[in-house]
Amino acid sequence: MLGRRLIGEGFSIGPITISPDGFWGFLTVLPVICLYTLIAVVPIGFAFAASLHEIPLMNPTWSFVGTSNYVEVFNLDRFWASMWRGVYYMIGSTILQTIIGVWIALTLNKMEFGQRILSSVIFSIYMIPTIIVVLLALFLLDPFIGFVHVYFGEGLGLWENYLLGNTELAMPAAILVGTWKFSVFITIFTLAQLRSIPDHFYEAAKICGANTWEMFRDITFPRIRGALLVAVFLRSIFMFNKFDVIYPLTQGGPGYATTTMPILAYRETFQGSAYGLGNAIAMVMFVFLAIGGILYLWALNPDEEVDT
Amino acid sequence: MTSDRPFGRESIIPYNYRRATYRAGIAVSSVIIAIFAIFPMYWIAQNAFKTRSAINDSITFLPTPSTFTFARFEVVLSSRVLNYIINSLIVTAGTIVLVVLVSLLAGYGLARFEFRGKSYFARVLLFGYMFAPIVLALPLYLIWNRLGLLNTYLGLIFALSALTLPFTVWLMWKFMQSIPKSLEESAWIQGAPRWRGFIDIVLPQAKPALIANALFAFAIAWNDFTFAQILLPREEATTFPPGVLRLLNSQWETGYGDFMAAALLMIIPPLLFAYFLQSYLLQGFEVRSI
Numbered sequence: 001m002l003g004r005r006l007i008g009e010g011f012s013i014g015p016i017t018i019s020p021d022g023f024w025g026f027l028t029v030l031p032v033i034c035l036y037t038l039i040a041v042v043p044i045g046f047a048f049a050a051s052l053h054e055i056p057l058m059n060p061t062w063s064f065v066g067t068s069n070y071v072e073v074f075n076l077d078r079f080w081a082s083m084w085r086g087v088y089y090m091i092g093s094t095i096l097q098t099i100i101g102v103w104i105a106l107t108l109n110k111m112e113f114g115q116r117i118l119s120s121v122i123f124s125i126y127m128i129p130t131i132i133v134v135l136l137a138l139f140l141l142d143p144f145i146g147f148v149h150v151y152f153g154e155g156l157g158l159w160e161n162y163l164l165g166n167t168e169l170a171m172p173a174a175i176l177v178g179t180w181k182f183s184v185f186i187t188i189f190t191l192a193q194l195r196s197i198p199d200h201f202y203e204a205a206k207i208c209g210a211n212t213w214e215m216f217r218d219i220t221f222p223r224i225r226g227a228l229l230v231a232v233f234l235r236s237i238f239m240f241n242k243f244d245v246i247y248p249l250t251q252g253g254p255g256y257a258t259t260t261m262p263i264l265a266y267r268e269t270f271q272g273s274a275y276g277l278g279n280a281i282a283m284v285m286f287v288f289l290a291i292g293g294i295l296y297l298w299a300l301n302p303d304e305e306v307d308t
Numbered sequence: 309m310t311s312d313r314p315f316g317r318e319s320i321i322p323y324n325y326r327r328a329t330y331r332a333g334i335a336v337s338s339v340i341i342a343i344f345a346i347f348p349m350y351w352i353a354q355n356a357f358k359t360r361s362a363i364n365d366s367i368t369f370l371p372t373p374s375t376f377t378f379a380r381f382e383v384v385l386s387s388r389v390l391n392y393i394i395n396s397l398i399v400t401a402g403t404i405v406l407v408v409l410v411s412l413l414a415g416y417g418l419a420r421f422e423f424r425g426k427s428y429f430a431r432v433l434l435f436g437y438m439f440a441p442i443v444l445a446l447p448l449y450l451i452w453n454r455l456g457l458l459n460t461y462l463g464l465i466f467a468l469s470a471l472t473l474p475f476t477v478w479l480m481w482k483f484m485q486s487i488p489k490s491l492e493e494s495a496w497i498q499g500a501p502r503w504r505g506f507i508d509i510v511l512p513q514a515k516p517a518l519i520a521n522a523l524f525a526f527a528i529a530w531n532d533f534t535f536a537q538i539l540l541p542r543e544e545a546t547t548f549p550p551g552v553l554r555l556l557n558s559q560w561e562t563g564y565g566d567f568m569a570a571a572l573l574m575i576i577p578p579l580l581f582a583y584f585l586q587s588y589l590l591q592g593f594e595v596r597s598i
Contacts (some may be wrong), residue, residue: 001525018560021421026418029429032473033411036432039470043447050447107337118338120583121345127578129531132571133554136348139564147351147367180348185392212330234437241440244533248553262442266538269446282443289438 044286051280057273069280078264079281085171090240092175093182097239098232100179101186102224106216108187109194119191126184134248137177138164164250167257174258178245182235184258189231192216193224233296237289261285349575355379356569363565380569389429389570391544392551395461396530396574399547402465403529404522407472411521415480416510422490436474441534449538459545472528475520483517484510519588523581530578548574 051069053062073079076263079098140148143162153159164170197219220236243262246252252267259267265285269278322430354370356365362368362375371377384390418426448467457463487510495505537550546554552570 005569019423022423025417025421025423025426028421029414032414032477035410035466035470035473036436039444039448039467040436040469043444043451044439046451047443047447050450092587103337105339107334107341110334111338112331112334114338114342116340118345120586121349122341123586124579124582125345127527127530127582128575129533129549129578131445131531131552132352132574133348135552135567135571136352139568140348142564145363145367145564150367180344211326236320237437241442243440243442244531247537248533248549262440262534265442265446270538275446275450278446282440282446285440286438286443289440291434293435293438 003220011030040103044283047279047282047286050276051283053276055275056205057269058277066274069276070284073280073284078259081256082259082261085258086240086262089242089246089258089260090236091173092172092240093178093242094232094236096175096179097183097184097235098181098228101189101231102228104187105190105194106220108191116165122184122187126180126188129179130181130244131248133177133181134245136175137249141173165254170250170254170258174246174249177249178239178242180241185235186228186231189227190224193227194220197223203271233293235287237293315461338484352568352571352575355565356572358565360563360565361480363563373438380565381573384570384573385565388543388555389548389552392546392548393570394571396547396549397541398461399464399468399532399536400526400529402461403468403472404525406465407419407476407525408522409517410469411473411476411480412514412518414477415484415514415517418477418481419484419487430478433474433478439471441471441532445535445538448535452539457539459540459542461545464532464535464539464547465529467539468529469525470533471535471559472521472525475524479520479524480514483514487513488502516588523588526581527578530574 007013050062052064052066054065054069055062070101074136104122108122111118117120140146141153143149149163153163159166159169163173201219202215210218240260241262242260245267246258246260246263249264250258252263262285265278265281267279268274272278357376357378357380358368358371359375359377359379362371363445368375418429444467448463450457452460452463456462457466491509492505495509496502500508531549531551532547533549535546537553540546540550543554544549546569552567556567
């Protein structure tokens with residue numbers, strides 16, 4: 001009976017009237033809201049509460065310490081160092097991935113032979129688990145039997161000893177390892193846009209005598225700009241948050257040379273056994289990202305791209 | 309005034325040369341891209357079939373008949389790695405099912421019903437990208453511990469599903485909007501109830517988006533390291549990515565050949581999916597989704 005009434009005319013609880021559309025619409029998004037609450041809202045609240053306590057990991061008794069975890073975080077030398085390393089990793093990765101990703105997309109779009117097979121290979125790279133990319137990188141960089149180490153490190157004299165044990169070169173190496181996989185993300189976004197540009201735009205431009213660069217500047221680029229901004233935005237966030245490249249590759253080492261923010265939060269929590277402090281770092285990370293994200297959306301307004 | 313000049317603009321370099329340069333550029337680019345894309349996969353594959361001593365003695369580019377062996381796979385499949393791969397399969401299957409159902413329902417609802425707060429939903433979804441796995445996984449560790457979900461498949465499936473929702477719900481929402489409502493309405497006029505119209509008319513048309521979402525859920529779950537590392541700390545419960553790293557850093561008597569064999573087993577499913585389903589993937593992205 002209730003079901004039929006809901007389909008037909010809706011109902012009201014006190015002053016709130018719920019239309020049938022409102023009821024069923026809300027019901028369809030309810031699972032999303034539940035999952036979101038359970039996995040995102042509750043943990044953020046929990047992390048905030050935990051960050052105000054001192055919690056040894058092995059014996060989780062909570063003792064309230066107020067904001068002293070935050071004071072400690074901002075006074076940690078390795079916090080600021082990790083922050084800058086994280087920003088370096090984020091910017092380096094994003095720039096490299098954007099350039100390479102767009103280059104691959106433009107090439108794939110204009111290839112004459114083997115386009116289908118090469119695009120399959122490129123797309124499948126994004127599906128390869130990151131851990132396997134890292135395993136292979138460790139193998140290739142092995143000081144005794146690694147192909148890249150032997151031919152590029154020793155052969156060309158680019159580096160000595162173990163590349164990932166080098167304080168200065170470990171970070172660029174981590175950027176390159178991630179770039180191999182994640183450039184494809186930019187490629188997929190860009191290629192989807194490129195394919196939606198009608199051929200007659202280019203034909204008309206050619207008849208008017210435009211050269212390749214002019215066609216790119218005036219037809220291609222304006223068309224991919226919007227999607228590219230969104231992709232670059234997402235890539236920056238993901239790279240700042242990236243844990244599963246650096247941690248398996250170097251565990252944040254040598255020393256702290258590749259410890260970015262997520263790695264630091266993990267190390268403080270599970271190696272330093274300071275659960276409260278780890279959560280304080282996570283909260284700071286979250287706030288920084290939220291501010292950065294809001295500024296980006298406000299300044300570049302990729303909203304038109306995502307609006308209905 | 310008549311002019312002998314050709315229509316349009318002249319360039320100092322004749323068209324044929326420019327055309328040839330352009331085509332050469334594309335060809336060179338594609339060769340470089342192909343080398344960088346294929347070499348790592350080739351390296352995994354060829355080392356997976358070599359004997360341990362062949363890998364340790366020198367760098368070779370193909371296994372010879374005397375160094376060719378399937379022993380690496382036997383080692384991998386008789387060890388804990390098999391257990392990790394099975395755990396990965398279970399978690400991935402669970403995530404795909406949950407994500408596809410939840411995103412299908414929400415996408416339909418968002419596209420067909422008008423309700424309060426709907427306009428905020430897009431922004432809330434977009435904000436979901438701000439949550440770093442590590443930021444969520446640290447608190448979830450103790451929460452799951454209290455709820456008894458630590459070391460369970462279900463705990464990881466929930467976490468991974470939530471991670472995919474910003475993308476999958478968005479995609480389904482956009483896709484549902486591109487299916488004309490009039491098709492459904494004509495079914496209702498002929499007396500079909502709403503659920504019937506949904507199953508017989510909407511569902512078959514939403515197939516590309518369903519496959520794109522399943523593929524995305526697969527990629528996230530199959531790939532996940534961070535959540536599994538933190539939420540599945542127990543040795544027997546963990547999935548492939550954290551499991552294999554623990555093996556690598558432990559004292560397990562092993563060589564890279566074993567890891568390459570395990571890697572080969574792990575990349576075959578994604579390669580097959582990517583090959584056979586790539587048109588769906590692009591179609592999904594072309595709905596101007598983010």
